[in-house]
Amino acid sequence: MSATTELRHLGKHGSTAKRQNKTAFLFLLPWFLGLFVITLGPMLASLILSFTDYNLLQPAEFSGLENFSRMLGDERLHRSLGVTFTYVLVSVPAQLSLALALAIVLDRGVRGLAFYRSMFYLPSLLGASVAIAVLWRMVFGADGLFNDGLGLLGIEGRGWISEPETALGTLITLNVWTFGSPMVIFLAGLRQIPAMYYEAASADGASRWRQFLSVTLPLLTPIIFFNLVLQIIHAFQSFTQAFIVSGGTGGPADSTLFYTLYLYQRGFGNFDMGYASALAWLLLLVIGAFTAINFWASKYWVFYND
Amino acid sequence: MTDTVAPTAPTAAPSRPDPADRRRARGSGPSIRSILKHAVLILCALVMLYPVLWMVVSSLRPNDVIFRDPSLLLNDLETGNYAEGWNAFADPFSVYLVNSSIVVLGAIIGNLISCSMAAYAFARLEFSGKRWWFAIMLLTIMLPIHVIIVPQYVLFSQLGWVNTFLPLIVPKLLATDAFFVFLMVQFIRGIPIELDEAARIDGAGHPRIFAQVILPLMVPALATTAIFTFIWTWNDFFSQLIYLTDPDLYTVPLALRAFVDAQAGTNWGAALAMSVVSLVPIFLVFLFGQRFLLRGIATTGGK
Structure with missing residues (x-):
């Protein structure tokens, strides 16, 4: 039948x-x-x-590997790679640590959870806007809000955005400021951990710190991994904030010259479209490599329950 | 162990603390701890949101006070910044708000139609190469726009679409925001297939099942899509910067950028006022659509 x-x-x-x-x-x-x-x-x-010389007005002319050999000697490109790597490697771990810490605090039955979650989440909606970048320019300017705050603590301020040593730091701060969306993902992940694991652990006399290390953290590693992959890919493509804060230049002294900003300058400022295409493919390769390394490394630290 | 605030707990207890002790420790401990916790959380929230609050307050201050007053206290209301900012350009600021709204509305309609159609096919239909197409769709979520922007610009400029809203809207009608396709596929998979089958027995074909069974049931996913599309498009700067160079077509982000780019003597009060105006729609969407936003990022991890 x-x-x-x-x-x-x-x-x-x-x-x-x-x-x-x-x-x-x-x-x-x-x-x-x-x-x-x-x-x-x-x-x-x-x-x-990317294998041509093209300026939009004349037809593209095949130039072989010239764009790529040009990359080797392009110091602004090297600078922008350095700036972008620093930005990604500092801001993403900082952002995710903060997101994880607050998610854990909030998950432990805090009254008013919904309120706090909203307050922490709001900046991640606003953070990508031009308006917030404008605000950042004012807050971290020489006579801005941040220096006023430091003044209260008796610390001498400086022009955080106008000095090459600190300008990138203000953009990193801005990315960390948007930790709300990974935090919400962490919160959802924490909800998935069955309460009986904690009950079993505390019956065995495990302290809360021990429970965090042996129960929460391992079970959360897939979510940490997910957030890490996503935020790294995202951070590599940051553009707006650096553009607004530096007035489109990537300055001072190219200290905020994000990769995408340099690509924009070559492609749409100089109409060096062939070179810009080559830059775009390098970006794709770099992001692809980072993602691949992430997946490879995940074998060693991500714990899958099933 | 961590209840160190309980003073009565015997520190040199030979064995495990007896249940009564633990209970007492728990009773007194968490109250102090939770006060501390709330204090820290409120402080965090305040530090984070202070700049935004200051922006709102400062937009209501005279220009010469803005950089001298870090407080949130407002002595007298100065609405001049708003009037000045509104009329700072050749066009009143309302033109930029309308332009942004057109782009946003087009993007939302495009995403809702095209992404839900694609999602229905991936979630409910069998076709050759489905697994491959699905994998390609997932990969395009991760694709940086920069890799395609140059030829895309060439294409649209040859079509005569530069300085129109079409390059910002037409791609959405073609489901290029694959993230939403994925979100909707996940949602449709959660709808019991028996409902489709019941409709099929009643003689409904796929177009009708899609329109009359699935679509009404996936309203939450559609709402999430609409809200995210709104926020992302409203905030979008890169593609608008590239495709719109005619000041009459400027969207809100481009107008704000023009404000601060006039290096010589930026009118910061007016710039702040218009920045506040530009954030109001986002804030309203956040207030009323939060439920969908949180569900959206919790299930698929969007930005």
């Missing part, structure tokens, strides 16, 4: 599968168009353009 129903089901499935191909294609039509015309097509085109 079961065999026949299964067979009948199979047959039905086989005939509908063909019909579904057409239906599925219709449902996916906008997506397919977007994929090929807006995404994959331009991606391929930019790969080709």
